[in-house]
Amino acid sequence: MKAPPQPVLQPRKTPVQQRSTATVEAIYEATVQVLLSSGAERLTTVRVAQRAGVSVGTLYQYYPNKQSLLFAVLERHLGQVADAVVRACQANHHQPVATMVTALIDAFLDAKLKKRETSLALYRIASDLDGDRLVENFRKRSLKAIVAMFRTASPASTERIEFAAFFFFAAMGGAIRTVFETGASPAKIHKLREHLHMLGAAYWTSALS
Amino acid sequence: MKAPPQPVLQPRKTPVQQRSTATVEAIYEATVQVLLSSGAERLTTVRVAQRAGVSVGTLYQYYPNKQSLLFAVLERHLGQVADAVVRACQANHHQPVATMVTALIDAFLDAKLKKRETSLALYRIASDLDGDRLVENFRKRSLKAIVAMFRTASPASTERIEFAAFFFFAAMGGAIRTVFETGASPAKIHKLREHLHMLGAAYWTSALS
Amino acid sequence: MKAPPQPVLQPRKTPVQQRSTATVEAIYEATVQVLLSSGAERLTTVRVAQRAGVSVGTLYQYYPNKQSLLFAVLERHLGQVADAVVRACQANHHQPVATMVTALIDAFLDAKLKKRETSLALYRIASDLDGDRLVENFRKRSLKAIVAMFRTASPASTERIEFAAFFFFAAMGGAIRTVFETGASPAKIHKLREHLHMLGAAYWTSALS
Amino acid sequence: MKAPPQPVLQPRKTPVQQRSTATVEAIYEATVQVLLSSGAERLTTVRVAQRAGVSVGTLYQYYPNKQSLLFAVLERHLGQVADAVVRACQANHHQPVATMVTALIDAFLDAKLKKRETSLALYRIASDLDGDRLVENFRKRSLKAIVAMFRTASPASTERIEFAAFFFFAAMGGAIRTVFETGASPAKIHKLREHLHMLGAAYWTSALS
DNA sequence: CATGAATGAGGTTTCATTCAT
DNA sequence: TATGAATGAAACCTCATTCAT
Numbered sequence: 001m002k003a004p005p006q007p008v009l010q011p012r013k014t015p016v017q018q019r020s021t022a023t024v025e026a027i028y029e030a031t032v033q034v035l036l037s038s039g040a041e042r043l044t045t046v047r048v049a050q051r052a053g054v055s056v057g058t059l060y061q062y063y064p065n066k067q068s069l070l071f072a073v074l075e076r077h078l079g080q081v082a083d084a085v086v087r088a089c090q091a092n093h094h095q096p097v098a099t100m101v102t103a104l105i106d107a108f109l110d111a112k113l114k115k116r117e118t119s120l121a122l123y124r125i126a127s128d129l130d131g132d133r134l135v136e137n138f139r140k141r142s143l144k145a146i147v148a149m150f151r152t153a154s155p156a157s158t159e160r161i162e163f164a165a166f167f168f169f170a171a172m173g174g175a176i177r178t179v180f181e182t183g184a185s186p187a188k189i190h191k192l193r194e195h196l197h198m199l200g201a202a203y204w205t206s207a208l209s
Numbered sequence: 210m211k212a213p214p215q216p217v218l219q220p221r222k223t224p225v226q227q228r229s230t231a232t233v234e235a236i237y238e239a240t241v242q243v244l245l246s247s248g249a250e251r252l253t254t255v256r257v258a259q260r261a262g263v264s265v266g267t268l269y270q271y272y273p274n275k276q277s278l279l280f281a282v283l284e285r286h287l288g289q290v291a292d293a294v295v296r297a298c299q300a301n302h303h304q305p306v307a308t309m310v311t312a313l314i315d316a317f318l319d320a321k322l323k324k325r326e327t328s329l330a331l332y333r334i335a336s337d338l339d340g341d342r343l344v345e346n347f348r349k350r351s352l353k354a355i356v357a358m359f360r361t362a363s364p365a366s367t368e369r370i371e372f373a374a375f376f377f378f379a380a381m382g383g384a385i386r387t388v389f390e391t392g393a394s395p396a397k398i399h400k401l402r403e404h405l406h407m408l409g410a411a412y413w414t415s416a417l418s
Numbered sequence: 419m420k421a422p423p424q425p426v427l428q429p430r431k432t433p434v435q436q437r438s439t440a441t442v443e444a445i446y447e448a449t450v451q452v453l454l455s456s457g458a459e460r461l462t463t464v465r466v467a468q469r470a471g472v473s474v475g476t477l478y479q480y481y482p483n484k485q486s487l488l489f490a491v492l493e494r495h496l497g498q499v500a501d502a503v504v505r506a507c508q509a510n511h512h513q514p515v516a517t518m519v520t521a522l523i524d525a526f527l528d529a530k531l532k533k534r535e536t537s538l539a540l541y542r543i544a545s546d547l548d549g550d551r552l553v554e555n556f557r558k559r560s561l562k563a564i565v566a567m568f569r570t571a572s573p574a575s576t577e578r579i580e581f582a583a584f585f586f587f588a589a590m591g592g593a594i595r596t597v598f599e600t601g602a603s604p605a606k607i608h609k610l611r612e613h614l615h616m617l618g619a620a621y622w623t624s625a626l627s
Numbered sequence: 628m629k630a631p632p633q634p635v636l637q638p639r640k641t642p643v644q645q646r647s648t649a650t651v652e653a654i655y656e657a658t659v660q661v662l663l664s665s666g667a668e669r670l671t672t673v674r675v676a677q678r679a680g681v682s683v684g685t686l687y688q689y690y691p692n693k694q695s696l697l698f699a700v701l702e703r704h705l706g707q708v709a710d711a712v713v714r715a716c717q718a719n720h721h722q723p724v725a726t727m728v729t730a731l732i733d734a735f736l737d738a739k740l741k742k743r744e745t746s747l748a749l750y751r752i753a754s755d756l757d758g759d760r761l762v763e764n765f766r767k768r769s770l771k772a773i774v775a776m777f778r779t780a781s782p783a784s785t786e787r788i789e790f791a792a793f794f795f796f797a798a799m800g801g802a803i804r805t806v807f808e809t810g811a812s813p814a815k816i817h818k819l820r821e822h823l824h825m826l827g828a829a830y831w832t833s834a835l836s
Numbered sequence: 837c838a839t840g841a842a843t844g845a846g847g848t849t850t851c852a853t854t855c856a857t
Numbered sequence: 858t859a860t861g862a863a864t865g866a867a868a869c870c871t872c873a874t875t876c877a878t
Contacts, residue, residue, distance in 0.1 A: 044851060046861090055860045056853080066852060127249075127333040132390065139391075167384055167404045174383005175376055181341070182348075195376045195416070202411030207404070229841060253868060264843045269870065438862060458754075462847060473864045478849065542754040550808070557809075585802055585822045592801005593794055599759065600766075613794045613834070620829030625822070647837095671872060673840090682839045683874080693873060 024062050026052040031073050035121040045069070070125050071134060077115060077122055078138035084111035089145035093152040097208065100149055101200035105172065109193060112176055120180050143169060154208040164207040171203075172196060218277045218339070221270060233271045235261040237285075240278050244330040254278070279334050280343065286324060286331055287347035293320035298354035302361040306417065309358055310409035314381065318402060321385055329389050352378060363417040373416040380412075381405060428486065442480045444470040446494075449487050453539040463487070488543050489552065495533060495540055496556035502529035507563035511570040515626065518567055519618035523590065527611060530594055538598050561587060572626040582625040589621075590614060651689050653679040658700050662748040672696070697752050698761060704742060704749055705765035711738035716772035720779040724835065727776055728827035732799065736820060739803055747807050770796060781835040791834040798830075799823060 030052035034043050045066050049059040063069045088107030092100050112119050126135055146165040147158070154161065179192050239261035243252050254275050258268040272278045297316030301309050321328050335344055355374040356367070363370065388401050448470035452461050463484050467477040481487045506525030510518050530537050544553055564583040565576070572579065597610045657679035661670050672693050676686040690696045715734030719727050739746050753762055773792040774785070781788065806819050 124336040170387030171380040171384040175380040178379035206407045545751040588805035589798040589802040593798040596797035616833045
């Protein structure tokens, strides 16, 4: 991956035609597949194009460079998880804290589980140059919803809730990531959920008091 | 016209002369420095050698390939953190749970803080091929000591303690990592420690009951 | 940071466009030329590419590694010689032994003479890793045709004919190679042919009796 | 193998002391061993020195460069074979031609057999830059003795005998080399000798008439 | 004399990206 | 628009040779 002087990371064009949309989608899917089957190290633009059934040239019509490709994948994945979290939070305003915690954890964990493989592959590329920015956006969106939810349940200061949300989100993410990375059997996933609930209940009770 | 090599990750030779000991250390230090200043992506063997003030050839006399270089850094870092954790655990057998939790958290967090920059850089390269193995070893060593400590404080089943240790270690690591990655001001570090203590106390009380 | 490759010696892709057919041929020719002008020792992929008027990258689009390049040249050369031998043998079934011997020798020698320089350069690279396999194939093809021919002229056991063919083929090859290596003036070539005829006639008469 | 501007191929010093002689011998032996065990491709000066139990520096005290090392080995090997041939020839002056032929063949083949492995390894390095010169010397010495021998048995012109000797020597060498290279079982060696005798008798009878 | 650490040119190979067809 | 051949900078790694100790 060469370092382009001024990287452009947005898709080059907004597809409006039928064919373009299909092509973009095929490239997206191919990227995920190559990521899963070959790993980030072996992911080359030519390989992705081949898997997508198009030529490299075509790939570059829609993504100005390799990074934008990976960004697109990462962005969509994070977006899906954030969506789940936001929905769960919005649906549980004014509920008891215990309910909120469970809903938040389940939403996050289930979203990750649904794309477990993709998620695993993406942990790695997220570290690459400037992937942080996307992760940051993802975190902001999620935290905003989480904070909003907990504010309907607790008189604690916004600042306090904000840090607690940030902190808990990070801890939860770390636990899930590690379980995924060390091999996630159904039994282990089950225990993970249990302990997340336990952790969440215990933590938020302390944190909001 | 090369011949098929087999990747070896151990240092290539044990220095016998005075000079080479200094060289190997210089290369190690240079690796850390380049990692910090340029990032893993921009870390090349030539750059490391230059920074160390030696030629590439010399580098390859001591490290058979680029990976072994990164391994050495990762290994030493993880070893130091594990050492700190193990020491803290051994020193707190038969203490109250609250004391144990605080000791564990502080040991881990302080070890990480001491090499915060290095730690940050290493999160990224650990994902690389087989870095997992080192991380796995690190986790095993740490968990063994943690489990041994908590067994002196609780009649809970070993299996339960083991999972709790694994889970908490992962959550704590995730929280710390995220704080490091999002910029760790002293104030934030302070809050982090507080909330880790809170999280730890709340979680272990639940988990061991 | 490379991943463990597995050596492949077959050409990498089949050209579909007009342009690439020309390119692959240019690279092939350049390889022969560099081999002749610089010797196998000085043959580098960059040099070959330059001589071919393309970039190294292009070279590697068609030949997966340096060896495959040399293989291609060796294979074509050996193929041509084998073709000549096979044709000569097939055309002389049921002829007198003297005729057979002369035909065989002339076919082999003339095929070698036609590409004398190439042949000379190839003697050297054939020794390289696994070049043996190609030479072995070449020998098998040739010997099969030779044995088939002599069986139409002699009641000797197949086993006897087979060894005689192998032995004579080797002796003939050695004599020709040495003459080529020590400088082959037309006069010397003339004598060589004469003595090969003499040797062949004398040997096969003994061997088949 | 870099190309030194003005290669010096003679051993750097003539060893007179005890230790030096032993060292030179050890290096020589190590070279052969490395050649056999690792092949010419993997033969490095450091490896040879290690196998010899000395440092590279010491190696370079006795051999000015890598080529001179290989030359020494090649030279000694060829010398031994030439010695055997010369002795056999000198011992068979004025014998019947059949006796001469058998003696010559047996001397050559046995000398090669005695160092079959070394011989095989050396075929390859002899092709390297300027190995030809040594081979040429070897051939000259051998041919001189062969010609001298046959002149005591035949009134044929010197020129005729000379070419016949050259030609036969080459054919014999080629046959032996090929057998060695294709795997020389005792049975195959036995047949080889038989057919060499047959070839030799038949050829020289024709050639001297 | 011996040692072996250091050198660095040079070789092979990859892959993001461009552009003529 | 799509194609895929071509590019070439840049990375990794080797190894003959030197020279301070």
